[in-house]
Amino acid sequence: IVVHSATKYLGGHSDVVSGLAVVNSAELAEKIAFIQNSTGGVLGPFDSFLLIRGIKTLxxxxxxxxxxxxxxxxxxxxxxxxxxxxxxxxxxxxxxxxxxxxxxxxxxxxxxxxxxxxxxxxxxxxxxxxxxxxxxxxxxxxxxxxxxxxxxxxxxxxxxxxxxxxxxxxxxxxxxxxxxxxxxxxxxxxxxxxx
Incomplete structure (x- = not known):
């Protein structure tokens, strides 16, 4: 599992707080997705927009x-x-x-x-x-x-x-x-x- 702060360079404009976890296993991804879905640990729509905007110019x-x-x-x-x-x-x-x-x-x-x-x-x-x-x-x-x-x-x-x-x-x-x-x-x- 790689945990990365998307708040820094991925967002890039000091206007979003975000993080991500990356895995190379479908089984592990499914377990994390279950926890994420059940606890509500997801970005809101506007934060997602800000992050995508930042990635475009990364x-x-x-x-x-x-x-x-x-x-x-x-x-x-x-x-x-x-x-x-x-x-x-x-x-x-x-x-x-x-x-x-x-x-x-x-x-x-x-x-x-x-x-x-x-x-x-x-x-x-x-x-x-x-x-x-x-x-x-x-x-x-x-x-x-x-x-x-x-x-x-x-x-x-x-x-x-x-x-x-x-x-x-x-x-x-x-x-x-x-x-x-x-x-x-x-x-x-x-x-x-x-x-």
């Missing part, structure tokens, strides 16, 4: 998302203020070889950490194009601070053990012009440096 959106993400990952990896970049499409990064075998590209999600002499809250406050948000994967570029947002309920020692540091930033790269995205990130980093 390929062209993903082309731009990935193009921008590759440029952003390269930019961040070369920036003096950045301590670590986590992106499986970046040569030399952890998971790069596995990604080459399993995927066509590195996707559009990047995680990174600024060096200790940069204040991430000041970075977030100074972003103008890129927005701070919890739900990622839409057409717009968004950042998230996992340790205070999506993963805040997980004890700090467990977060640290799995690599979710207090300085970790997740960037969902959108489809805007790449120079606009990079320019916004660069100016916010410059303002975040502690003097």
């Amino acid at each position: 390929a062209v959106r993903m082309d731009r998302h990935v193009y921008n993400a590759e440029k952003a990952a390269q930019f961040l990896s070369e920036h003096d203020a950045v301590k670590n970049v986590y992106y499986p499409g970046l040569p030399g990064s952890q998971g790069y070889e596995v990604n080459l075998r399993q995927a066509k590209n590195g996707g559009a999600m990047i995680s990174f950490e600024l060096k200790d002499n940069y204040d991430i809250n000041t970075f977030f406050e100074n972003l103008q194009l890129v927005s701070l948000a919890e739900s990622l994967g839409g057409v717009e570029s968004l950042v998230c601070h996992p340790s205070s947002m999506t993963h805040a309920s997980i004890p700090a020692d467990i977060r640290k053990k799995v690599g979710i540091t207090d300085g970790l930033i997740r960037l969902s790269v959108g489809i805007e012009q790449i120079n606009d995205i990079l320019g916004d990130i660069a100016q916010a980093i410059a303002k975040a440096e502690r003097k």
